Amino acid sequence: MKTKITKKSVQKKYGLNKSFKFCLVLIxxxxxxxxxxxxxxxxxxxxxxxxxxxxxxxxxxxxxxxxxxxxxxxxxxxxxxxxxxxxxxxxxxxxxxxxxxxxxxxxxxxxxxxxxxxxxxxxxxxxxxxxxxxxxxxxxxxxxxxxxxxxxxxxxxxxxxxxxxxxxxxxxxxxxxxxxxxxxxxxxxxxxxxxxxxxxxxxxxxxxxxxxxxxxxxxxxxxxxxxxxxxxxxxxxxxxxxxxxxxxxxxxxNIPNLQNHTFSSSVPSVSLDEAKEIIEEKIDEKYPGEVKTYEFLNDDKSEMLLWDTGVPVYYDNTTPVRLIWELEFNVERNIGAEPDISKFDDSTYGAVIDAHSGEILCLFYKDITIDYLKKYY
Structure with a gap:
């Protein structure tokens, strides 16, 4: 059975930021x-x-x-x-x-x-x-x-x-x-x-x-x-x-001591649209032609552009606090792309993108598993 990731379940598991942390395997x-x-x-x-x-x-x-x-x-x-x-x-x-x-x-x-x-x-x-x-x-x-x-x-x-x-x-x-x-x-x-x-x-x-x-x-x-x-x-x-x-x-x-931390620029080098494209390109590279449309949830940029004040700041006070895009999305698959799965996928997937470098920090889609927090656990 495929694990379904919903906004509610993700917030319970990854709630270190306002929306969610997709990369903590904890509740x-x-x-x-x-x-x-x-x-x-x-x-x-x-x-x-x-x-x-x-x-x-x-x-x-x-x-x-x-x-x-x-x-x-x-x-x-x-x-x-x-x-x-x-x-x-x-x-x-x-x-x-x-x-x-x-x-x-x-x-x-x-x-x-x-x-x-x-x-x-x-x-x-x-x-x-x-x-x-x-x-x-x-x-x-x-x-x-x-x-x-x-x-x-x-x-x-x-x-x-x-x-x-x-x-x-x-x-x-x-x-x-x-x-x-x-x-x-x-x-x-x-x-x-x-x-x-x-x-x-x-x-x-x-x-x-x-x-x-x-x-x-x-x-x-x-x-x-x-x-x-x-x-x-x-x-x-x-x-x-x-x-x-x-x-x-x-x-x-959760009370991190941020007094000795610096912050990266609050103006993202990677736009929201560019962050979405990075996700789409990564999935399309692994599964070409499978996804017909991507539906990114929540159009409020202020809820998706966040400071990464979760786990990393407890281990490193020399690197500026990272600015990130946290995105969740649904997909509609092309008919015949994967016969055993309906083209309408009711799972909600998640990704985290560095808002300056464009690096994919977290992405979970089928067997694509990118998790930059894994090393801390």
Whole structure:
């Protein structure tokens, strides 16, 4: 069976930029723990640490100086044993998610691993955190900063029965308060001490019509992302909120340190039409005469021309941040081009083009697989 790539599924998997990242083979917010080590090897790795470790939080970029801020033990400036450190993280998670059953968090030893979305980030993963209604969660703590990295429903999302009670404005205020409690800073200030970015906030109900028909209440999705010189720099803070209870049900915080990065020109050397032609020529070269027409989706250039502030910036601060075209498209095939497939192909394909060099960074079409992020995984 041919794998279908739709905009919805791609956004779940590759959501580091406003539209999508076609090249990450991971699911954002609802991802499985790729590359997890076994519990036995994890305990071995933990035991190999020095029993007494110094505080990292005291010299973090993110301070904990606001009233009401949830403060993990790591940020006290004192030397802590691993047990004390992990218990501090457990308390921190419990403060942020008070509806988690305490017995499923307390005295838990986390897994140490690379973050499945950004492998350069080391995290402590707390598994099997449960709620009274039987939902199971995973929570990740950034091992360097001691701050929450992500939380998601590992048992799968279960929409509550009933009608939406919260407005989008109310959902946005809940998200803002959550960020303030988790980081001690307002969303507009996180990760941007030099104020080089403009922070944009968006919110929406997730699949509202579909859940209404099922008698369920859709989640509220709140996203804060950065713009630089008018172009999208990708999601920074993302949260989903139960529209009945107001509980934050998942979160993903991607906060790259871009203070030492330069940016390439915001004026593309390769036009949108030229980027489309590059894709068509590559496919036609491999499958001459197969495609009758290409239908590129979304005519809004501002949603397709983006800064590549995803995985590469965590590994390289000497190369200017790349400007890219992110495109998705459908195809109609010529009759007889491939007898076992209808000429009407309902799959949506994706590609990423360097907006200055014209290099194809990502392209997935049949057995054409170009993936410039593969080396990081």
């Amino acid at each position: 954002l917010l609802i991802c499985f723990s790729a590359g997890c080590i076994s519990q036995t090897s994890n305990e071995t790795a933990i035991s190999n640490y020095t029993e007494k470790i110094g505080s990292v939080g005291s010299d973090n970029n993110i301070e904990n100086n606001q009233t009401g801020t949830a403060t993990p033990e790591k940020s006290t400036g004192e030397s802590k044993s691993l047990r004390e450190l992990f218990n501090g993280y457990s308390n921190y998670i419990q403060e942020l998610f008070p509806y988690f059953i305490p017995e499923t968090i307390n005295n838990k030893i986390p897994w140490e691993e690379s973050d499945p979305v950004i492998p350069a980030i080391k995290v402590y993963t707390y598994k099997d955190l449960k709620t009274s209604d039987g939902i199971i969660y995973e929570a990740r703590i950034n091992a360097e900063t001691g701050k929450i990295r992500s939380v998601y429903e590992s048992s799968g999302y279960l929409a509550p029965s009933g009608e939406v009670k919260l407005t989008l404005d109310e959902g946005e205020e809940i998200a803002r308060s959550f960020v303030l409690k988790a980081f001690g800073q307002d969303p507009d200030d996180i990760g941007d001490p030099d104020n080089i970015f403009t922070t944009i906030k968006t919110s929406n109900y997730v699949n509202l019509d579909r859940f209404n028909k099922l008698g369920k209440a859709a989640n509220i999705y709140v996203r804060y992302y950065n713009k630089y010189e008018g172009l999208d720099g990708g999601p920074v803070l993302q949260m989903t909120i139960n529209s009945i209870s107001g509980n934050v049900t998942s979160c993903q915080f």
